[in-house]
Amino acid sequence: xxxxxxxxxxxxxxxxxxxxxxxxxxxxxxxxxxxxxxxxxxxxxxxxxxxxxxxxxxxxxxxxxxxxxxxxxxxxxxxxxxxxx
Amino acid sequence: xxxxxxxxxxxxxxxxxxxxxxxxxxxxxxxxxxxxxxxxxxxxxxxxxxxxxxxxxxxxxxxxxxxxxxxxxxxxxxxxxxxxxxxxxxxxx
Numbered sequence: 001x002x003x004x005x006x007x008x009x010x011x012x013x014x015x016x017x018x019x020x021x022x023x024x025x026x027x028x029x030x031x032x033x034x035x036x037x038x039x040x041x042x043x044x045x046x047x048x049x050x051x052x053x054x055x056x057x058x059x060x061x062x063x064x065x066x067x068x069x070x071x072x073x074x075x076x077x078x079x080x081x082x083x084x085x
Numbered sequence: 086x087x088x089x090x091x092x093x094x095x096x097x098x099x100x101x102x103x104x105x106x107x108x109x110x111x112x113x114x115x116x117x118x119x120x121x122x123x124x125x126x127x128x129x130x131x132x133x134x135x136x137x138x139x140x141x142x143x144x145x146x147x148x149x150x151x152x153x154x155x156x157x158x159x160x161x162x163x164x165x166x167x168x169x170x171x172x173x174x175x176x177x178x
Contacts, residue, residue, distance in 0.1 A: 006096050013101065020094075021108055028116055035163045036123075039156060045131045050154040052162070060159060064166040 030071065038063035120160075128152035 007016045042059035043052070052060070094105050132148035133141070141149070 006098065006101075017101070017104055017108075020105060024109065024112055028112055031164070031167055032116070032119070034167065035160050038163060039159050043155060043159060047131065047148050047151040047155060050151040050158075052155060052158050056159075057162065060162050061166055064163055064170070068167075068170045 034064060034067050037067065124153055124156055127156065 005011075005013075007013060011019075038060055041063055042056050044056075091102070091106065091109065094102050097105070128149045131152055133145050135142075
């Protein structure tokens with residue numbers, strides 16, 4: 001009667017939607033923390049001008065890259081401690 | 086940041102995609118409001134330090150304008166890099 005479920009076996013639609021929502025919220029928070037942290041690390045609070053200068057631009061790019069690496073490392077570390085699903 | 090959020094939902098029935106899409110919209114709206122508040126707080130904290138008058142002084146106004154503009158430009162740049170990293174990560178599998 002029903003068409004085959006597009007979700008992995010054992011996962012209901014409600015569960016899939018809830019997981020997707022959590023994933024999206026996680027991603028939004030990751031982005032926000034990343035933006036705040038790199039602003040704090042790279043931008044001079046005296047606000048001498050409205051533009052980002054070259055130094056700040058490079059710092060931002062590198063900061064984002066490093067933050068991403070740390071994110072990956074911590075992710076691996078956390079998942080290594082768990083039993084395989 | 087949000088360009089590829091719908092990308093993983095291609096194989097789903099329309100109704101489910103509509104649910105996901107509306108969830109994304111909600112998330113984005115909530116995030117915009119949160120960003121508004123945090124930008125105000127940040128620029129106030131960084132730019133306003135004297136309370137001898139009720140109105141902002143000229144230099145405080147200038148500082149706030151620069152702060153806000155700078156932060157928005159910064160956020161856009163971070164968004165670009167974030168999207169690049171996301172894409173590289175998903176094409177590595």
